[in-house]
Amino acid sequence: MFETWEDDMDGIHIVAFAEEEDPDGFEFLEILKEVARDNTHNKDLSIVWIDPDDFPLLITYWEKTFKVDLFRPQIGVVNVTDADSIWMEMDDDDDLPTAEELEDWIEDVLSGKVNTEDDDDDDDDDDDDDDDDDDDDDDDDDDDSDDDDDDDDDDNDDDDDDDDDDGDDDDDDDDDDDDDDDDDDDDDDDE
Template sequence: MNTASMNAWNLVFLGLLLTFGQLSWGQKGMDFPEYDGKDRVHDLNAKNYKSVMKKYDVMVVYYHEHVGSSKVAQKQFQIEELLAAQVLEDLDDEDIGIGLLDEKKDKAVAKKLGLDEADSIYIFIEDEVIEYDGELAADTLVEFLYDVIEDPVEIIDNVRELKGFHNIEEDIKLVGFFKSQKSEHYQEYEDAAEEFHPHIKFFATFNPKVAKSLDLKLNEVDFYEPFMDEPVVIPGKPYSEKELVAFIEDNDRPTLRKMQPYNMYEIWEDALDGEHIIAFAEEGDPDGFEFLEIVKEVAEDNTDNPDLSIVWIDPDDFPLLVPYWEKTFDIDLSSPQIGVVEVDDADSIWFDMDDDDDDMPTVDELEDWLEDCHAEDTDVHTSADAFDTKGATISHRYCKFVSVILLWVFFFFLIFASLF
């Protein structure tokens, strides 16, 4: 995983505090969270890492670059630890801790834990290690942690739960019908689910009526691509864990997938021949919704084409990046756009959306354009890399400036508020 620099991580801690602070302020006035003396943020080292990690059901480990020896760097790091401790007070019931590993001082510990990339976030739960490939934002990280602590398989037992299953369309999902939770075939399914949790949704039912409505036979598993109504029946039932894992790995790049805050780096790095087909569309906007339906139809028509993979980005999910994308790609995101982008240097070419024509492109027009793009090399140069996966999507200098200023301003604000 290529996450943001340490300065962007600072913004996570600050953002978490501000997020929970805003919730508490709205309910209790200017009632700041106070550090309750519980050590939830730990500097991990060779002597303590085993004992510390045993204390928590979930351990979030930030493998960070070495902290400099200057007083400013040290003080800033101390403030980050205090802010993180205050934030985790709100998550105390979930038994989640944060461990900090220094790339220079704790390289041996990182190696023992299997961490090989600095400036990365790893989540340890039971016997699994989950890499976080998402946006460094408060709500995104907390929501991801809540997903992590959920069971890897969700059971469908009634009509209401079945409706909830059908309402999930943005994620890869699987559903299987088994005799009971004690069934050996269900155990294999559950073991496979743990390998992909929480990135892929796994469902199961033991209810024959629910299975009938899903057209599932006993010990059978259906695989649903995002935005596809009809599933693919995984062949060869009953399955072993190994067979299920192999099938999913062979089919984990959907024809159409949505980039979301929790998976943005993972998706961006998973490009076809170094390129992405990007569709920008606001689902809540009438034009965006109409265009998205056209893109979905293109995907459905080409679901068996291994050379077609479209990434849908809703600009509303990434408001701070909209000006950056518009400048980088020279496009207007107030209206839908679709283009082909090279991952390494952000060279791109975009479908000509005629501003004077209110009509959206037809499915055939869009398919023809994509075929033409695939047949030719993309050779439109842009000014910068729109997705810097080795750092923050906003420049490191900007992150550093903002994080330092906000951390110190908020720190002194806390001191000032405590005087009254």
């Protein structure tokens, strides 16, 4: 779903969620339009506006994926390749950002000061490195056990060959018995 959005910003989009029918959403859209008008010369600026009311089945999905409350206007940066995102913090729940605050935030996004990696914890990166080292140790242990398994398989192959030889002899004996029964039936028909 995410990769259907094409752009020139290497998979990064500025996305605004706002309900046009909601008073806060309407006010936020007016601020957004003002910022867009002031920046029409900026070829790098592209904002995708989504009215959640138009997509009721996706609201829960977006809220879970982006970790935002769509009952309030939101603006953020979304990386379409992995759905990672970061959203503008609005200090006061009652007040929306001014056009200047929004424009400053957008300039930070375009300059790279705000990006989707900003909200990732540094501790997570350290843990990932430790996990990789542990995985390498486990791989070495697995290699040793694979060698042992190969030896066991060779022993089992020899046993299987012996079983096949025995089974073939039994089948031949059964065929001979069947032939004898057929001969007896032929004799009965002659009489």
